[in-house]
Structure formats: C-alpha cells, structure tokens
Amino acid sequence: xxxxxxxxxxxxxxxxxxxxxxxxxxxxxxxxxxxxxxxxxxxxxxxxxxxxxxxxxxxxxxxxxxxxxxxxxxxxxxxxxxxxxxxxxxxxxxxxxxxxxxxxxxxxxxxxxxxxxxxxxxxxxxxxxxxxxxxxxxxxxxxxxxxxxxxxxxxxxxxxxxxxxxxxxxxxxxxxxxxxxxxxxxxxxxxxxxxxxxxxxxxxxxxxxxxxxxxxxxxxxxxxxxxxxxxxxxxxxxxxxxxxxxxxxxxxxxxxxxxxxxxxxxxxxxxxxxxxxxxxxxxxxxxxxxxxxxxxxxxxxxxxx
Amino acid sequence: xxxxxxxxxxxxxxxxxxxxxxxxxxxxxxxxxxxxxxxxxxxxxxxxxxxxxxxxxxxxxxxxxxxxxxxxxxxxxxxxxxxxxxxxxxxxxxxxxxxxxxxxxxxxxxxxxxxxxxxxxxxxxxxxxxxxxxxxxxxxxxxxxxxxxxxxxxxxxxxxxxxxxxxxxxxxxxxxxxxxxxxxxxxxxxxxxxxxxxxxxxxxxxxxxxxxxxxxxxxxxxxxxxxxxxxxxxxxxxxxxxxxxxxxxxxxxxxxxxxxxxxxxxxxxxxxxxxxxxxxxxxxxxxxxxxxxxxxxxxxxxxxx
Numbered sequence: 001x002x003x004x005x006x007x008x009x010x011x012x013x014x015x016x017x018x019x020x021x022x023x024x025x026x027x028x029x030x031x032x033x034x035x036x037x038x039x040x041x042x043x044x045x046x047x048x049x050x051x052x053x054x055x056x057x058x059x060x061x062x063x064x065x066x067x068x069x070x071x072x073x074x075x076x077x078x079x080x081x082x083x084x085x086x087x088x089x090x091x092x093x094x095x096x097x098x099x100x101x102x103x104x105x106x107x108x109x110x111x112x113x114x115x116x117x118x119x120x121x122x123x124x125x126x127x128x129x130x131x132x133x134x135x136x137x138x139x140x141x142x143x144x145x146x147x148x149x150x151x152x153x154x155x156x157x158x159x160x161x162x163x164x165x166x167x168x169x170x171x172x173x174x175x176x177x178x179x180x181x182x183x184x185x186x187x188x189x190x191x192x193x194x195x196x197x198x199x200x201x202x203x204x205x206x207x208x209x210x211x212x213x214x215x216x217x218x219x220x221x222x223x224x225x226x227x228x229x230x231x232x233x234x235x236x237x238x239x240x241x242x243x244x245x246x247x248x249x250x251x252x253x254x255x256x257x258x259x260x261x262x263x264x265x266x267x268x269x270x271x272x273x274x275x276x277x278x279x280x281x282x283x284x285x286x287x288x289x290x291x292x293x294x295x296x297x298x299x300x301x302x303x304x305x
Numbered sequence: 306x307x308x309x310x311x312x313x314x315x316x317x318x319x320x321x322x323x324x325x326x327x328x329x330x331x332x333x334x335x336x337x338x339x340x341x342x343x344x345x346x347x348x349x350x351x352x353x354x355x356x357x358x359x360x361x362x363x364x365x366x367x368x369x370x371x372x373x374x375x376x377x378x379x380x381x382x383x384x385x386x387x388x389x390x391x392x393x394x395x396x397x398x399x400x401x402x403x404x405x406x407x408x409x410x411x412x413x414x415x416x417x418x419x420x421x422x423x424x425x426x427x428x429x430x431x432x433x434x435x436x437x438x439x440x441x442x443x444x445x446x447x448x449x450x451x452x453x454x455x456x457x458x459x460x461x462x463x464x465x466x467x468x469x470x471x472x473x474x475x476x477x478x479x480x481x482x483x484x485x486x487x488x489x490x491x492x493x494x495x496x497x498x499x500x501x502x503x504x505x506x507x508x509x510x511x512x513x514x515x516x517x518x519x520x521x522x523x524x525x526x527x528x529x530x531x532x533x534x535x536x537x538x539x540x541x542x543x544x545x546x547x548x549x550x551x552x553x554x555x556x557x558x559x560x561x562x563x564x565x566x567x568x569x570x571x572x573x574x575x576x577x578x579x580x581x582x583x584x585x586x587x588x589x590x591x592x593x594x595x596x597x598x599x600x601x602x603x604x605x606x607x608x609x610x
Contacts, residue, residue, distance in 0.1 A: 128434070133434055258564065259563065274596055275586075277430070277584070280581075280584075282580050291578040298440060
C-alpha cells in the first residue's frame, strides 16, 4: 500500500460480535488482535454502537451479517458513523438495498462517501466500474446472475444431476446454506438487484418490489429440452423498462450469461453508447469480500487524499 | 454532462486531416463545424502540430489512425501537448504501445494525465477498471480476445463456414480490413497486449516481443475436432509468467472467453485476491470509441475538478 498507493491504514478500533471490542487511537496491533481472537480471547468493552461513538476513525468498515428485511443492525451503524463525519464502507446488502437514499444523502451532507462494493459480487469491481468508466453513458438495462447457489444448481443439472442431488452437493461444498429457501426463491438476488436499481438506475425499490419465481420451477425436462435446442436456463435478475424481476430465463448458448457456470457471478449492463458490457467474477468468499473493503478504502483515499 | 457531472467541455480547436483546422479560444460551434465538414468545407489553417502549439486547451484528444510500427504522428502530438501542460486522451494504440514509459513520465512531470481507454476494447471500461477497482490487488495474468476479425473468423468457422468464405463475409460487413494480414497474423492483438503489459503489469515490451501464430493455422478439421470434444479455438492474447503471446488456443466451452462470439472482445485478468475477473464488451465502432474519449475526459474532470 505504501509503495503503490502512497498510503497506509491505521486500525483504531475493532468490534467483534463474540469477542467484544478493542480501541486505541494510536493504532491497534492487528496481528496481536487476530491471534487473540483466534485463541478465544474475550475483550469485553463497548458494543458496536458504543465503539462507533467512542472512536475517532475516518472510516467505518461495516461487515455484520445481512438482515434483508430490516437492514439492521448494519443500517444503524452506518447512520451513526456518517453522523459522526466518518466515511462508511459496508459489505452488508441491507443498508444499500433498504436505506440507500437516506444514507447517500447523509453522506453527501457531511461530505463523506458511502460505499458498498462488497454487497454485490464481493470484490469484483462492478459498482466502481458503473460509477467510473461507465458513468458517461445511460444504463438502459441490467441482467445478472447474482446468486451463486441457484447458478450452481442449474449448472449441475445441466451435467445430468437431479435438483435434490445438486442441492445436497452444494450444501456439502458450503455453496448453499442449510436453509437454501431464500436463495432458491430469488430473495438474495432480489436484494442485490434492488441495490443496482437504486444506486445505478436511480430507482427507489425495495426487495419486495421485485417479481420473483423460484429456480426450482425449472424441471429436469426443461433443462434437457433447452440443451437439445442449444439453449440454457439461468436464474436471471433483470431491470428493464422500470421493472425488476428474478426469474428462470431461457438463454441462447451464445449469450454472455449462458456461459457463466457454477458459483461465478456476472452482470450485463445495456448502455446507450456501448451496447452490452458484461463483468464476470467471483461473487462470494472471505478474501474476495475483504478485498471489496480494501478497494473501497482505496477509492476514498483517491478521492479525499 | 451539466446535470450528472457538473461540468461541460468547450472545444477550442479542431484539426482534421482533410479539412484543416479551426481555432477559437471562446469555444467553437460544434454543430456548425460538423455541418461544414460534412458539406466538404476546407478550413485551411494550421496542421495538427501547429494547432497544438497555437491553442490554449486543457486537454488534447488525439484520434489519428494508428501506425503500429512508429506510433507517429500520434506520439509526437501527445508529446507536444504534454510539454505544453495539457492532459492527453488518445484512442490511438501507437503511443501507449510504443512510448508508454516516456509519455507517462512526461505527464507525471507536468502533473497531467495521459489516458487511452479507447486504444484497447474501445469504450469498454477495461483500463479504468484495472486502474481503479482492481488497483488494490496484484495482476498475475491477462488473457484476452483483443481482435474482432480473428474472433469473427473462428466463430463463423464454428458455424460451418470455410476460412475464405468467412473472411469474405467479414470484409463485406466492414469487420475485416481489405488487407486482413495484420489482424490474421495477430499483430493488432500484439499491440493491444503490449499496452496492457506495459501499463498494467509494469513490463517494458514492444509489439515485436510478442510471440505470435496466425489464426489461419487453425484448420476446419481442428475446429470440428474441438467441437466434438466440447471445446473451442480462440485466438488468445496472453501475458503469463513474464511472457507475451498471441496464439490459437483450445479452450473448454465453460471458459469465460470460449463464450465470446463474433466481433465482441473480452479480457480475463487473473488476480491475487479475486481469482479471475472477466470484462466483455464492444471492441470497435465510431460511437464506442468516441465514448472512450468522453470516459477519459470525465476521469480527468473527477481527478482535477
């Protein structure tokens, strides 16, 4: 970071759901903190809200688990940090999916950034590309494979597995959750699509506004018939003509999203001046999501020095 | 531009190879200039070098045709503008492929930008994404389909056409040039790969350092055999382990670049923290290339206000 970006980041506070919190305005020793956490240390101290109130950081990095119905506690954390004049970086889908207008306005009021690259496709540079390289053109549509579980299920069925067999395998591999219903029903993809709708297309949706049909509507016979006709089923999240949907769709094998296999994610944006631009990359993973936080921190560094 | 980017651009000079030049420090009437050009007006005045010396612009937008052997006259234009303290935006492959180190140093010395999004994949935001969203990770490899003609030829052969038949069609469609040898031999892709090597991977190559084999080495029988085995031939430009090449390569059908058809272009970058990230988009076209100039101008606006 010093050599290539002429900067470094000092971590002045950590709040962990289990271990408690650490604060040091001169900077914490990260290796020591991680080793302590791994050894089961209990730090006690403030809860997350207390840490945000007590520390003097420039940026809050928020990485609590997503509650897609309320956006809490993440939204409260973001709000509190912005009020205290911090930039906010979050990997949590809740705040941008449910409270984007409010939080973006709050950030703008305080002259700060509210960034969340990790909320959609983890560290794959989708939001930053839409904000930078594609900012000069109008986006007319967005189609994406935004959920790794459902794409893994379809890909495995194309290879001849049954739905139940593929789901069991995905659960064993840690791709699908033990309760896969939110993924299968398209709820997770709907939250990510809502973020794209509100942030990139200037809409004002909630996940409940997204029309949905579950990936399990596609039968083995449907998949067989598609293959025979040179086509593929994909569980596609789409924004088009002001409507948002997550539906099983039949794509030509030559469609850029038809070639996206397994847990990889991809988004195609239809633009006024370039036609279609597609970005394909990893959509999950611990390192990949941590990288999204770093990418947002570097963007803040570039913008504010 | 005013509403969304809080800026506007004033064109104070135009130099056209055929019509001559126009200069007005208060800003030219673009509609009038374009109508005049279309009606065959001859403006006379300075040549391009003279215009760069005579005008007081903040940015030179350079869009002369590429000479991939010398980089001229574009490199001279870029050099002169940077010396006069202008930012430079070019769509010409020559200056970044042959003179990147010199021109980037000159820009840095004057506190100005040297940008060339349009030189690789026209306006598809490849270079800006590598510079911004992916700047926090090390790039370990680059593989790309960087030439639309050769990819069109392979795609058409996969559909059962002969090489000569496909080439004739590509020439009629304006995809292939009347002398397609530089495309077929991989020279055009080698120039683009050199740009990526020097700019993104910090190498110091010239197009002559790129190992090449022509796309015409792939026979109809090869393409048939690949299809029978679930694979596809692509004319792949690659940077890997310090070596640069443009070679016909056999890819699994599930490879992100195998699904890239016709004149669309695509680049996969292998990264240290995200695995593979692929960007697919248009690689040529008048509007698409003009959009690259706009994207670079907006980046300069964001960086310098």
